[in-house]
Amino acid sequence: MQQPGRAAEIKAIGIGKSFGSFRALDNLSLDIGRGEFLTLLGPSGSGKTTFLMILAGFVQPTEGRLFSDGVDITDRPAEQRAAGMVFQGYALFPHMSVEANIAFPLKVRKKSAADIKRRVGEMIERVGLKGHEKKLPAQLSGGQQQRVALARALVFEPGVLLLDEPFSALDKGLRGQMQAEMKRLHQETGTTFVFVTHDQSEALALSSRVAIFNHGKLLQVGAPDEVYDRPDNRFVAEFLGEINMLPLKGVRPSDYGSTGLCEDRAVSMRCKAEAVRGDAILAIRPEYMSISGEAAAGENGIAATATNSTYLGAATRLDLTTRQGAKVTVSVPNEVAAAALSKGNSVWLTWPAEKGFLLPHGGQ
């Protein structure tokens, strides 16, 4: 976070934070790579924002150390860390014009007037605020305020940009637009971005890696497809999107990966049954399941009855119940759904072996 213009590499070791008896963060260790776009994802109260505030220097951790480019910055106050930060609600200076807001961090750093003018001008151009230089924040739309906040946080070329739910106040269309813009800014500046959100689709769409938090613990870190397709535990699996869970018996390793019994039918998984033996849960995302008249020999499949359908335009969401009463949801082409419902009785749910994964039975 010190040399301007150079993306920072951050290392958190054993970070913990207690507020009285409330444990906001517990033993968190995480490496944030130079120039990466890391998203901290979790429900409210999961500790993601607390961690962001610790990175910014606004909150002191009760335990652990924080390093930036190898330098211990745990006790360094926020104003000396100078990470760029975009707050929820933007926190613009209401009494300053757009220009003055963006110039603020440069003035603090005692840059020359000519330098400030040039860099502010460039930044205003880059975030598309030309013509709004003299306006006050209150005269701008939400999206424009967002751009000012981004420009102000990036103009002094911080090593890391911290973003606390920056899009939560925007409507859906604008949100998509700002997400694309932020991705572009990340590519252009090459700065390390740490982004907090509770919106899993936003996290998956934007990040190079996602860190999932719950109850003050970091549960899993990985690339979006990694955490989505191979979650370590049930919370991560459920938080990242809809998922079907089927009870599995007699799980054991096989040459291929692992096998088990699902409603008395042998099924196979590509993943290894390392931690899981005997009873387990087989988890499959709805979009990876399909419906057919009969499962081919050796194919993964169970029998189920369609109970309800919801037309979604491009596809239909079909709710089914298996013979042993498990509820399953699939997303299928509209005509397939119609056919399944009209049959009234049993259809086959099938899925490729590499799309199912094992979760420990019960618990998290």
Added chain:
Amino acid sequence: MRSYLSDRMGAALLMAPLLLFLVLAYAWPFLGVVKWSFTLPSPGLGQYEALLTDDLVQSVFIRTLRIAAIVTVVSVAAAYAITVVWVRGTPAQRLIAEFCILVPFWISVLTRAFGWVALLSNRGLINTWLQAIGFISEPLALVRNEFGVIVGMTHFLIPFAVFPLASAMRSLDDRVLLAARGLGSSRMRTFWTVFVPMTRSGIIGAAMIVFVFSLGFFVTPAILGGGRSVMIAELIYLRIFQSPDWGLGAAISVVLVLFVGALMALLFRYVRPNQLI
């Protein structure tokens, strides 16, 4: 939807006693004062002409404006410091600040004025101590002059400046201050370039209230000025009760009321009434 109308009527009914009281006890008698200013001792604009030419009246006006201006600056500055502690301090600091703000409210203005006389007079606490430690040989003239008046008025008016300031400071978004620090601004710089400008409406409100109150101050200047530092209200009193010069006293009153009214109108262009409490 039940009753926008009847709610409004309810509100009007609740306000009626106050309005009636103001009309009967204030507006109506004041019209009488206005009448005196044009009729006593003889009908015409003579009293207003006298206002413009009378050296004593002019010097009292100027002194009043000067004292009010000084008291305003000192009170608002002191109140700002107290309010920062009251609104943003630790719980213990808040308690102490609250005590300092509220206790003066419970003590009458008269008591406080005499309290200051006891502290500031030639044989008062401050002069006695300063002489005892050998810091001065002759007592300092701390009272029966403008200095004493300013001290007493400032002390009285600080709490009135605190409320508009507190209201402005409370409505300030903490994240904006965090943002400033996150952008590299020291606490000092953040205070001066972000915190103070963002409480501008509170500063304007506090200054206007103190200034307007100062213009009409009577008891404190009468006691602490000792007749040597006469302000407008005391001059009006002297003209009406000690010299039979009702016409001139009335004319000064009218000018004072118009001036204060103009200031209030200006004040409410900048701040809403609910920001003042």
